[in-house]
Amino acid sequence: MKPTVDKQINRRELFEGGLLLGVAAFIAGCAGTRQGTLPDPVWPTNKPIRPATPVATTTRPAQPTDYYGLPSGVLPRSQWTNQGIIKGRLTDNGSDGKMGKVLRITIHHDAIDSSGVSTKGDAIHRLNQVRNGHVNRRNEPFADIGYHFIIDPAGRIWEGRSLTLQGAHVKGQNENNLGVMVMGHFDRQRPTAAAVQSLDQFVASQMHRYGIPLSRVKTHQEMAPTECPGRNLQRYMLATRARGGNLARA
Numbered sequence: 001m002k003p004t005v006d007k008q009i010n011r012r013e014l015f016e017g018g019l020l021l022g023v024a025a026f027i028a029g030c031a032g033t034r035q036g037t038l039p040d041p042v043w044p045t046n047k048p049i050r051p052a053t054p055v056a057t058t059t060r061p062a063q064p065t066d067y068y069g070l071p072s073g074v075l076p077r078s079q080w081t082n083q084g085i086i087k088g089r090l091t092d093n094g095s096d097g098k099m100g101k102v103l104r105i106t107i108h109h110d111a112i113d114s115s116g117v118s119t120k121g122d123a124i125h126r127l128n129q130v131r132n133g134h135v136n137r138r139n140e141p142f143a144d145i146g147y148h149f150i151i152d153p154a155g156r157i158w159e160g161r162s163l164t165l166q167g168a169h170v171k172g173q174n175e176n177n178l179g180v181m182v183m184g185h186f187d188r189q190r191p192t193a194a195a196v197q198s199l200d201q202f203v204a205s206q207m208h209r210y211g212i213p214l215s216r217v218k219t220h221q222e223m224a225p226t227e228c229p230g231r232n233l234q235r236y237m238l239a240t241r242a243r244g245g246n247l248a249r250a
């Protein structure tokens with residue numbers, strides 16, 4: 001007998017249903033959800049997949065592998081001067097002037113009001129002013145700017161004297177001593193929020209880098225009879241090193 005219309009439809013449905021199942025299985029195989037027996041297709045246009053662009057993270061930037069390498073974010077000396085070191089003056093204290101291991105950190109100010117220091121150009125002018133003052137001292141002129149790093153009121157950090165060399169910032173105690181100066185006269189003004197934030201972050205990073213304990217992070221007046229770094233920065237340094245302070249928690 002001739003099949004009924006219903007049966008014809010049913011057959012067509014069965015056929016179409018089987019075709020769909022086959023397509024589904026093929027797609028599933030391509031998607032890699034089932035292990036097929038055939039090798040993956042190789043297309044002549046296949047190209048290596050480029051790695052994704054690295055995503056910026058909030059983790060601490062990696063320190064340079066070189067022991068004295070310039071930390072990331074620090075503006076190099078070449079941005080503010082092309083003057084070299086006066087090498088004949090590097091033999092302070094009878095040493096060879098080399099830094100050796102970095103074992104301690106001392107904080108200073110330059111005792112010059114920094115209210116007018118805002119732009120990079122302002123900071124460059126001040127850095128040269130400080131260096132000129134140091135190399136032209138009447139008594140025992142320095143070989144170069146005395147500090148290894150300088151922080152300006154905007155929080156920028158500048159490279160001063162190369163860290164491969166001892167600084168000239170605590171008379172008779174420059175061996176193994178990393179000198180950081182914050183621009184300003186902190187008996188007369190307060191350090192900016194940007195400056196002390198940079199100071200905390202930078203000092204913490206150097207403590208970690210060189211394994212320096214908090215007890216070896218001092219201010220100039222804690223090592224010698226001087227007003228440096230001024231009462232307002234001194235007060236800040238006491239707070240940041242006290243229990244719960246930024247450096248104490250670093």
Ligand SMILES: [Zn+2]
Nearest residue numbers: 108109220228
């Ligand atoms: Zn000082």
